[in-house]
Amino acid sequence: MTLTDPPRLSRLTFHGPLSETRAAGLVDRLVRNGPATILDIGCGWGELTLRLLEAQPTATAVGVDLNAEDLARGRRNAEARGLADRADFVEGNAAELPGAAADLVLCLGAAQALTDNAPPHTADALRVLRGLVAPGGRVLLGEGFWERPPTADELAAMWPGASAEEHHDLATLAELAEEAGFRVEWIETANRDEWEEFESRYQSDVEVWLAAHHDHPEAAGTRERVRRHRSSWLRGYRGVLGLAYLTLVPVD
Numbered sequence: 478m479t480l481t482d483p484p485r486l487s488r489l490t491f492h493g494p495l496s497e498t499r500a501a502g503l504v505d506r507l508v509r510n511g512p513a514t515i516l517d518i519g520c521g522w523g524e525l526t527l528r529l530l531e532a533q534p535t536a537t538a539v540g541v542d543l544n545a546e547d548l549a550r551g552r553r554n555a556e557a558r559g560l561a562d563r564a565d566f567v568e569g570n571a572a573e574l575p576g577a578a579a580d581l582v583l584c585l586g587a588a589q590a591l592t593d594n595a596p597p598h599t600a601d602a603l604r605v606l607r608g609l610v611a612p613g614g615r616v617l618l619g620e621g622f623w624e625r626p627p628t629a630d631e632l633a634a635m636w637p638g639a640s641a642e643e644h645h646d647l648a649t650l651a652e653l654a655e656e657a658g659f660r661v662e663w664i665e666t667a668n669r670d671e672w673e674e675f676e677s678r679y680q681s682d683v684e685v686w687l688a689a690h691h692d693h694p695e696a697a698g699t700r701e702r703v704r705r706h707r708s709s710w711l712r713g714y715r716g717v718l719g720l721a722y723l724t725l726v727p728v729d
């Protein structure tokens with residue numbers, strides 16, 4: 478990458494709507510029963526996993542993702558924080574994971590990584606997660622749900638092919654977790670501030686770059702990509718798509 482290329486996700490701490498306060502609460506709860514092994518499915522750069530390793534100095538973690546650039550960012554962050562010997566960032570398809578169970582399994586915004594099926598992925602992903610967590614362990618599922626049924630206009634504005642069947646409501650999401658063999662220890666959802674911070678951080682580095690690189694060969698395409706994404710949020714899923722964080726306990 479040259480210095481003048483558009484940046485990518487450089488202002489995001491987490492790749493999802495997650496505040497520092499909520500992240501700290503999640504880490505506190507998830508290390509309470511002393512996980513020795515952590516598996517992060519669709520980990521990206523794995524910021525929450527690195528914080529879990531900091532809070533649980535005897536634990537080791539494996540993160541799996543398809544995106545080599547994000548994995549490299551995770552490895553750099555692990556190195557900088559003295560965690561490299563306990564954090565393994567693996568490039569691969571999470572749907573092809575060997576079945577070794579972990580004490581703590583994270584799947585944040587990545588349920589689609591666990592199934593080859595068409596949406597909704599949630600029920601299938603929950604069944605896979607049940608098989609990946611060790612007895613007495615925990616799963617943290619970060620999963621989309623509808624805050625209310627989307628209108629036809631909102632769906633048309635969201636993303637190509639968006640449909641009301643893609644997600645469930647929050648009550649159904651919790652019931653699906655039960656049906657997959659979990660008790661739902663904790664339910665929390667990203668709030669408006671977390672979404673606005675996430676969406677703003679998602680594009681703000683590129684917005685600032687565009688202001689300074691109006692004539693760059695990549696400017697026109699980048700402007701259009703930013704415009705489309707912002708429109709899909711503001712005309713489509715803002716206030717309609719929720720993100721739930723469910724802490725799940727496997728039933729013995």
Ligand SMILES: C[S@@+](CC[C@H](N)C(=O)[O-])C[C@H]1O[C@@H](n2cnc3c(N)ncnc32)[C@H](O)[C@@H]1O
Pocket residue numbers: 491492493518519520521522523524541542543544547569570571572584585586587589590591
């Ligand atoms: C919304 S991001 C969330 C990243 C991370 N879990 C976090 O919360 O910061 C979804 C991630 O899932 C990854 N992903 C999608 N399909 C995958 C697959 N089949 N196997 C592994 N990772 C996958 C993407 O590359 C992306 O990094």
